[in-house]
Amino acid sequence: MSCARKESPFLKASLKVAAAGWHITTIRKKGDVCVVTQSPFSFLRKIAAVLFGSGTPELTEQCLSEEPEKEVRKETPEPSPESGPETAGETDKEEDEIITGEVPPEYADETILQLNDEPERGMTGETIPASFPEPWDEAAAEHADQEEDIPAEAVIVIPAAEPSGEESIVPPFREGTKTRILSVMNYKGGVGKTTVTANLAAALAKRGKRVLAIDLDPQSSLSFSFFHVDEWKQKFAETKTIKNWYDAFIDKDFNWNLERLVVDPKLQIRGSGKLHLICSHLALINIEIELSSKLSGSTERELRNNFLRVHSRLAQGLKSLDGRYDVVLIDCPPSFNIVTKTAVAASDYLLVPTIPDYLSTLGIDYLNNKVESLVETYNRYVDICEDHEFNHISPVVLGVLFTMIQLSAGIPIRAQQPFIRDVRKREYPVFETMLRENRTMYSNISATPLPVILRRGAGQTQQNVISELEDLASEVLERMK
Incomplete structure (x- = not known):
């Protein structure tokens, strides 16, 4: 000092x-x-x-x-x-x-x-x-x-913890741009949410889109997909994570401008595209209990208003970035806690990665029911609430994405096919693109953290993996029109 x-x-x-x-x-x-x-x-x-x-x-x-x-x-x-x-x-x-x-x-x-x-x-x-x-x-x-x-x-x-003294790296407002917010989520972990978020963000940036990726998972895997752990600790852990933003709301009931938390992984992306990130923190897991304390109230009106204030927190924060990014991608934790609910309330679209097996596909129905219940409660409270700062929410399931496909002769193995057919019969839209399992490609083994789609290599397997990711980006853009 x-x-x-x-x-x-x-x-x-x-x-x-x-x-x-x-x-x-x-x-x-x-x-x-x-x-x-x-x-x-x-x-x-x-x-x-x-x-x-x-x-x-x-x-x-x-x-x-x-x-x-x-x-x-x-x-x-x-x-x-x-x-x-x-x-x-x-x-x-x-x-x-x-x-x-x-x-x-x-x-x-x-x-x-x-x-x-x-x-x-x-x-x-x-x-x-x-x-x-x-x-x-x-x-x-x-x-x-x-x-x-x-x-x-x-x-x-x-507020004291808010980063200051740094110039903003957020792109300027672009007239006529409506920022589309897409949350990647599944109730079950280990289905490839972070892999999809990181590579989809990079693929869209390669196509000239201005992309902001937000890491809401306490495991911080998305953050570590772009930064080494030591670099994250040194530069961002104390003052530039989404945890700091939630802390400001919990401690001071203050809504920072999220712009102050945006960092640049400095990826080599050609053209006008940009990929920026808001990092997570391992201690974000503690935020859940503290956010729950904000939901209490002594009257029914106070309970309703507090419910809307807490669950609209991320949506309110993202308003300042509307028109400055083309797409915001949110990597959600593998649970339907309050932090995940703030992502749902802020989203225009939901993307659900899943492995074609019993437990992973079972989570799709559970997640869908939880989302529908949240939307119904939230909108009902908006109708009753006298405060006009809250708006109705209507996130759309963009599609279920099958990941970790095991291929044989170019098609999914026989053990996975029944689960793929079962999901296609349900009410959910399903992406035509499927991502194959390749632990070597998708593991972060390079000296510099980098999404697969931005890595260089001439091998056929790598080209196949990158081609699938490019197809996914095309499908996502088409469905968000």
Whole structure:
């Protein structure tokens, strides 16, 4: 952790925002805008008070010093008899505050106050007392008022965990484009959902489509189809996963712009197509219980409204990306939990991969019944609800896709044929394309994570596999017209 001060209006803005009651962790210059991050921590408010409230510039010099860390104490006058016991108590606590640290080289040219989302600790690792006085030091606030005024519109307050300071990579809005949202799901795991999502996304991008893939599975297999685990941990795990987005809703009832979570796998795709990703997190599995707590209510009306608010969360988030991508593909977990339901409520289409065996095809009926029940309940609540921010949902099953086909003489083996015929007799549409089983091709054995359809190779087997994936992309585009 570090503190730095530079004669700049952006640091002064921190005092004004702090005086208004915000807890500040980050102030960063972004163009002509001051970006302020809110946090439950109050330590930086005290740093600001020390830097400005005492009027002693040498404190700043010690804070910026490259010498070994020193303890810097704020001298506090003895409480007056009129101050009362509460003020005196606060003064006693202030006498123990220690501020030390140095400025990392990368922050030399900008004004930053930074505090990580960790237990409050000093710059040398010592625990900071949890009982800092509230409200914030009035003397510091008065000193701040003497500084240059900062226009209210120059300060933007955002949630603490939200990524900031990075330019968006999301494509610009394209007039006349209606983003189509397709969820890939099955109640049973191991049927190829992630394989289908990753390769379909790449195939559509190759055809010039702007594609966003969203990983909603806590196993994070889709994320690891494009990034090594170490790279994911280093760059995205802390602040750029879909878990952060759900956390913001659970903790602060705040709806981030999903644009801030979009990352670029930097695949070599020719033409105008793009493939972007929102990563998942292994801890997303814990979100289920926390989302469930948002469904409670003391009245029937409150229960209905909370049901709509929770289940429409992803749909609301994706509104900001409408017209900026041609297709959004969502890789769902192998269950029909609340996270999966948010995907259904956000989707225009559903694609159901399945292996032609008893257990996998059994899950199709179960999934269909669950989807129908969710749609019926959701739309009924929309009709009753007085809040017009919610819309009816009507996801369409685009088709059942048979995967892991074992071929003999160019056709599925005899053991799989009855299940294929059985599904075709039901009410569900079925894709003509079928994907063969090839564990060698579909396993992520390359040095760089890459969907099969983007790998180079001249072998006949690889060409057959890629041809099937291309056929699937053609069929999907045709059915989404």
